[in-house]
Amino acid sequence: MLTSFQTYLQSHASFTDSELEDICATAIQRTLQRNESLLQEGQVCRHKIFVIKGILRNFATVADGSEHILQFSPENTWTLDVESYDKQxxxxxxxxxVERSEVLLWAKTDFERLLAEIPKLKTLSQELISRNIYSSRQRILSTLSATPEEKYEEFVNTQPGLPARLPLHMIASYLGISLKTLTRIRHAQSHR
Amino acid sequence: MLTSFQTYLQSHASFTDSELEDICATAIQRTLQRNESLLQEGQVCRHKIFVIKGILRNFATVADGSEHILQFSPENTWTLDVESYDKQxxxxxxxxxVERSEVLLWAKTDFERLLAEIPKLKTLSQELISRNIYSSRQRILSTLSATPEEKYEEFVNTQPGLPARLPLHMIASYLGISLKTLTRIRHAQSHR
DNA sequence: GGGAAACATGGTCATTTGACCACAATTTCA
DNA sequence: TGAAATTGTGGTCAAATGACCATGTTTCCC
Known part of the structure; x- marks a missing residue:
């Protein structure tokens, strides 16, 4: 169960057995059915989330009811709503x-204790924050400068394996284009 | 000169006189002419930048030579290329x-020393990183979900005073729309 | 296993947007 | 100050995109 998470941790820094034990002991394991919700608009994000298996999607709904996907979180990635989590x-x-998934959750107070007690975890956490900033910049640049076709290409090239596991309408939502446009792009590509 | 920066600092945390002195002593003051560059693609971002007066723009150029503005930095804001700065x-x-500006610069090693020696500065710095993340999310959501008109409205409403100081083509670049579309929006609004 | 839901694709059409061009007004700075 | 560059606006046209609808297929899960 937790072994894949431990492998993940060890690949980033060499934690001692007792540190690993400590981190895992405070985690809550949970299984999510396809489309099951883990956080809903208006609720407070009380946990850090790590995806062991499956894919989560992070999205906003707007006035007309449409969904806009900000981020996909496949295996071995973290997710949460940062602002809601920070400020509660x-x-x-x-x-x-997106699909049946297994996740680990840490309550905020527990995770903060871990961060305070395990410097290597703190370092990892800051590293993840930095990467978040870099990739957000890239994403903004991409939405500003790339054509729909380029956005799709970029997505396929930078998220190996992910596109095949996602329904097209979610990819379209993530890219900020209509399903129709995405279908057209794929159609054009298949004829080359 | 430095007084407006000191006022800024004091508005975020109560620094002691010696801390203020220390922070200011390592700053390099610089005046920039309109359109003068502070960091060019391919160079390493060696400084933290604080804008005392004027406006900076942070942009990328793409294959066809067009510019895409990621961010404007008016008075009392910080800027840099995070990834380049972090990793050098x-x-x-x-x-x-954008216009004639006054900025303060800190070399990375100097600023790191300040962060280590002045916990309140470290706290402020982390607070700014958090806000950066929150606003990046908002920006991504906006590019995904808003119409050009809504994007313009949002920009005008959330950046008071800024639009009036920017040429329209830069606003268009920031919003990811063409100058033509922006002109049309403004035209339509003026007839209401 | 089978009924229901979700999904991918395509057609048509109206709308939006961008590209290209010209021109007048404003601003810049040498 | 005065010439040159920048800026804002508008016209026209073609292309890209989205909305709406229908259909056949696949997937889900009871």
């Missing part, structure tokens, strides 16, 4: 499972 | 003055 205020975003 | 690798982005 109602979230603007939703987190739900 | 060549930057993908450019930073230049």
């Amino acid at each position: 205020t109602p979230s603007q975003f939703n987190i739900a499972a | 690798t060549p930057s993908q982005f450019n930073i230049a003055a």
Whole structure:
């Protein structure tokens, strides 16, 4: 169960057995059915989330009811609504499972204790924050500068394996284009 | 000169006189002419930048030569290329003055020493990183979900005073729309 | 296993957007 | 100050995109 998470941790820093034990002992394991929600708009994001298996999606709904996907979180990635988690205020975003998934959760107070007690975890956490910033920049640049076709290409090239596991309408939502446009792009590509 | 920066600092935390002195003593003051560059693509971002007066723009250029503005930095804001600064690798982005500007610069090693010696500065720095993440999320959501008109409205409403100081083509670049579309939006609004 | 839901694709059409061009007004700075 | 560059606006046209609808297929899960 937890072994894949431990492998993940060890690949980033060499934690001692007791540190690993400590981190895992405070984790809550949970299984999510397809489309099951883990955080809904208006709720407070009380946990850090690590995906062991499956894919989560992080999305917002807007006035007309449409969904906009901010992020996909496949195996071995973390997710949460940062702002809601930091400030413990109602979230603007939703987190739900794309497919049947296994996740680990840490309550905020527990995780903060771990961060304080395990410097290597703190370092890892900051590293993840930095990467989040870098990739957000890239994403913004991409939405500003790339054509729909380029966005799709980029997505396929940078998220290996992911596109095949996602329904097209979610990919379209993530890329900010219509399902129709995405279908057209794929059609054009298949004839080359 | 430095007084407006000191006022800024004091508004976020109560630094002692010697801390203020220390922070200011390592700052390099610089004046930038309109359109003068502070960081060019391919260079390493060696400084933290604080804008005392004027506006900087942070942009990327793409294959066809067009510019895409990621961020404007007016008075009392910080800027840099985070990834280039953190890793001291060549930057993908450019930073230049929109109008005649006054900035303060800190070399990375100096700033790191300040962060280590002045916990309140460290706290402020982390707070700014958090806000960066929150606003990046908002920006991504906006590019995904808003119409050009909504994007413009949002920009005008959330950046008071800024639009009036920017040429329209830069606003268009920031919003990811063409100058033509922006002109049309403004035209339509003026007839209501 | 089978009924229901979700999904991928395609057609048509109206709308939006961008590209290209010209021109007048404003601003810049040498 | 005055010439040159920048800026804002508008016209026209073609292309890209989205909305809406229908259909056949696949997937899900009871």
